[in-house]
Amino acid sequence: MTLAPHRHQTDDLAECGWRTEEIVQPDGSTAFEMIPLTEEEFLHPEEGYHLPNSTFHDRIAGDIKDILTRRYLNDPTTAVFGDLIIRWEIANFKDHCPDTCVVFNVQEKDRVRTEFLVNSEGTRPCLVVEVVSPRYRKADREIKVRQYARAGVQEYIIFDRRRVRNQVLDEVLGYRLIDNVYVPITPDDEGRILCETVGLLVGLHDGEVVVVDAQTQERLLRASELEQWAIHAQQQAAQAQQRATQAEEEKSQAEQRASEAEQRAAQLAELLRSQGIDPIEFKVNSED
Template sequence: MVSQLQPKEIIYPDQDGNPMSDNTKQFRWIVVIQQNLEALFANDPSVFVAGDLLWYPIEGDNKTRTAPDAMVAFGRPKGDRGSYQQWKEDHIPPQVVFEILSPGNRLTEMNKKQEFYDRHGVEEYYLYDPDRNDLSGWLRTNDRLAVIDEMQSWVSPRLGIRFESSEEDLQLYLPNGEPFKTHTQLLQQRDQARQQAEQAERRAEQAERRADLLAEQLRSMGIDPDRLP
């Protein structure tokens, strides 16, 4: 009797051995984009945002993969993942990806990434070189990623964010017109909102105590506060 060989389990590593960034400038941009997009869609449970997460588009193939500096997948739930395995994500590819160039990125490497995003269904691809302050973008048109001719004041169809470039820097704006914030500014904004909520809660409690005290005083005078007009 010939025993059947069991198929070998395919491992999809969570890391590719490459660093998230080559320098502080690249890292800062990656964090700013990922964190602001995460904050933008914080209340939408069906939008998944990640940074430097390996994406495997083909089941059974652990060699075809890449890790966008930031990516957004609409129609996918939030939650932790070791990697984005597309067949486990209802076969939905990330629709929007960002890459931040560093001096260590080679032209061949970036061309391969663009081909990867084109082949595997990305709808919007944005590439920024912070050293040269150079922004490029591609939008899926007729089933191919086509260059966006004018990026100045470009508004992402999927994200609703706006890109504005000056001679010195790139600025991204949220759909409500507010500029993207640094990680520190986002934390400060969150803390400020929490403090304001706590202050409002304390004021409400104080007002309730004053109302209860007034009602007791009225009752002591023989007046039913519930019957007052």
């Protein structure tokens, strides 16, 4: 099998994403050609489509999914999915594949799924999170706003990074479904969006996801931060163990010196007695 980029669109593959198409060669052999995605295919991907991404996209999408997954780790009825095709099963309405979504009232949360059938599952995503793909910014920021509202998603959060006047601008946008219409969520003073569905404040700081529990104000750590914390805790534990070992060694050495001193004192007393000298009187006289 041969896999080759589309002959006219090689430079667009990373920016557009791609799908593969089977091509029969003149000699009868089969090749699979990489075809850039159209905007429609980006909006409604199927299994096997390769969506465009970037290091920013991967980091943000990965961090938000990881944080949400850990938040609901012990909740058997709340699932967090990433890059899973959602079959809305709505007439004349196409499917989506959000970067991350949260679904309440799920049965068999850990069952392997290649797609999520809304009617069959009896529930739908309550929160969808998308990280904007620059080539399809309008799709993420405008078209999907209308489509996720129609799909009945209670909240839609968008992370975006773009360049304005040679400066990098990070944005977090949010929409909440009210009377079947999305209403923009006003950010707080720190630019964070309140997600009522999951009880979290989400934002960006220096290009990194910031997630805070809206009730406790506790910040939920990213996986990289947890790893750093674990390493630091291990280092502290190792240092504490080293100090304890050193203290134990010093204690043992002190006890050994005390034992040796007692032995020498006993030997001296025995020597004095052998010479007819009372060790106690000898000690008193020595002190005088």
